[in-house]
Amino acid sequence: MKPAPFAYTKARTLKEAVALLSKHKDDARLLAGGQSLIATLNMRLSAPDLLIDINGIKGLDGIAKKGKTIEIGALARHTQVERSDVIAKHAPLIALAMPHIGHPAIRNRGTFGGSIAFADPAAELPACLLALGAEIEIAGPKGKRRVKADAFFKGLFETALKPREVLTAVRVPAADKNTRVGFAELARRHGDYAMVGLAASARAAGKGKESKLADVRLAFFGVGATPVRAKKSEAALAGGNVDAAVAALDLDPDDDVQASGAVKKHLAGVLLRRVAKQLMEPAS
Amino acid sequence: MTDTALDISLTVNGERVAERVDARKTLVDFLREDLVLTGSHIGCEHGVCGACTVRVNGEIVRGCLMLAVQCDGATVETIEGLSDTTEIADLQAAFEQRNALQCGYCTPGMLVAAQDLLKRANNNKTVPSREDIRAHLSGNYCRCTGYHAIVDAVQAVAQQRAGGKK
Numbered sequence: 001m002k003p004a005p006f007a008y009t010k011a012r013t014l015k016e017a018v019a020l021l022s023k024h025k026d027d028a029r030l031l032a033g034g035q036s037l038i039a040t041l042n043m044r045l046s047a048p049d050l051l052i053d054i055n056g057i058k059g060l061d062g063i064a065k066k067g068k069t070i071e072i073g074a075l076a077r078h079t080q081v082e083r084s085d086v087i088a089k090h091a092p093l094i095a096l097a098m099p100h101i102g103h104p105a106i107r108n109r110g111t112f113g114g115s116i117a118f119a120d121p122a123a124e125l126p127a128c129l130l131a132l133g134a135e136i137e138i139a140g141p142k143g144k145r146r147v148k149a150d151a152f153f154k155g156l157f158e159t160a161l162k163p164r165e166v167l168t169a170v171r172v173p174a175a176d177k178n179t180r181v182g183f184a185e186l187a188r189r190h191g192d193y194a195m196v197g198l199a200a201s202a203r204a205a206g207k208g209k210e211s212k213l214a215d216v217r218l219a220f221f222g223v224g225a226t227p228v229r230a231k232k233s234e235a236a237l238a239g240g241n242v243d244a245a246v247a248a249l250d251l252d253p254d255d256d257v258q259a260s261g262a263v264k265k266h267l268a269g270v271l272l273r274r275v276a277k278q279l280m281e282p283a284s
Numbered sequence: 285m286t287d288t289a290l291d292i293s294l295t296v297n298g299e300r301v302a303e304r305v306d307a308r309k310t311l312v313d314f315l316r317e318d319l320v321l322t323g324s325h326i327g328c329e330h331g332v333c334g335a336c337t338v339r340v341n342g343e344i345v346r347g348c349l350m351l352a353v354q355c356d357g358a359t360v361e362t363i364e365g366l367s368d369t370t371e372i373a374d375l376q377a378a379f380e381q382r383n384a385l386q387c388g389y390c391t392p393g394m395l396v397a398a399q400d401l402l403k404r405a406n407n408n409k410t411v412p413s414r415e416d417i418r419a420h421l422s423g424n425y426c427r428c429t430g431y432h433a434i435v436d437a438v439q440a441v442a443q444q445r446a447g448g449k450k
Binding site for chain 2: 001002003004005006007008009031034035038039041042043050051053055079099102103104105106108109189190191
């Protein structure tokens with residue numbers, strides 16, 4: 001299908017984007033990478049009167065280490081993140097997830113911030129941010145504010161972003177020698193949205209045979225309206241018991257087009273075993 | 285300045301093009317309808333099938349997930365361009381020799397995506413494995429061949445271009 005008619009304009013600055021959103025309210029949509037938005041326009045699942053193209057706004061696509069934090073600009077393309085040395089070195093969970101996001105042609109256009117703002121429940125990056133305890137920076141008419149990932153994803157395609165706001169950057173803690181991360185997903189075709197996926201982070205505590213995990217964060221995706229943490233399993237895994245962690249999986253996925261809820265729950269356990277192994281082995 | 289139709293100028297396959305386009309027109313519709321470059325095909329129109337794959341500023345994109353108005357000032361290359369410059373002559377020959385196509389609908393997108401991998405591998409002086417090839421072409425559906433012949437063809441060209449090295 002073809003999109004319904006709409007008007008198009010370019011925002012040159014963040015201020016201009018916020019002003020345009022304030023003026024047009026729900027009739028306007030921000031166009032970043034467009035890899036979800038244009039598909040929904042083509043399918044006429046969405047029919048805004050105006051697209052505000054933010055691709056020309058300068059300074060929103062940086063990737064940098066700032067102290068103990070890695071800052072990723074909202075307009076950084078997935079490919080740019082995938083090829084970034086800063087990400088490879090300091091944000092290993094995100095580096096693991098990148099090759100699973102769509103396909104090369106999609107990653108060339110799709111943006112990091114767009115994926116977070118769209119908040120598809122089966123997408124990789126929202127779960128990564130939840131697992132890392134990331135912070136999301138938002139600009140609005142009253143200036144900038146920051147929201148923790150735990151409070152950002154509110155419901156199906158629903159986030160803490162308000163109608164006049166623009167997501168501008170994401171901050172994740174830089175990994176250190178005690179950081180452990182793990183990532184796995186199951187999809188029918190490489191690059192498609194996951195049937196079930198798991199992004200995880202933890203800290204190594206203790207040494208040698210006494211080595212244990214602390215601060216375990218398990219963020220599952222494709223199992224609910226938002227990425228969800230399996231907190232009972234986190235506690236069990238911190239105690240070093242993988243079987244108990246699988247048994248404690250407090251997830252209740254609904255059936256969807258990909259699989260029944262029961263199958264998804266089983267697959268979540270399979271992924272948890274794979275990811276637990278990654279978490280317990282130091283990164284090579 | 286919010287318009288439903290805009291003037292754009294861009295370079296398509298080495299030629300300057302200036303047109304007025306509807307804001308809602310996708311890049312692949314612009315290429316096919318306005319420029320009659322019908323080598324880029326339209327399959328799913330929502331980014332799943334890869335039949336519309338073209339290059340914009342040197343990087344492959346979905347022609348159905350980019351608007352023509354977004355290509356103002358850009359350099360666009362389609363299968364016609366890649367074919368005319370003989371950039372992919374060896375790849376096309378390998379597809380033919382190994383029956384890597386039947387109906388041909390996916391072939392232009394498949395060639396553009398495969399060339400992207402081969403070009404990058406060549407720049408990095410690496411030879412992509414079958415797994416690399418499958419991962420890179422994962423976004424391109426073929427409903428005829430079962431993919432084996434396509435992977436064979438791309439792998440053969442990868443090895444040829446690397447000078448026969450494995």
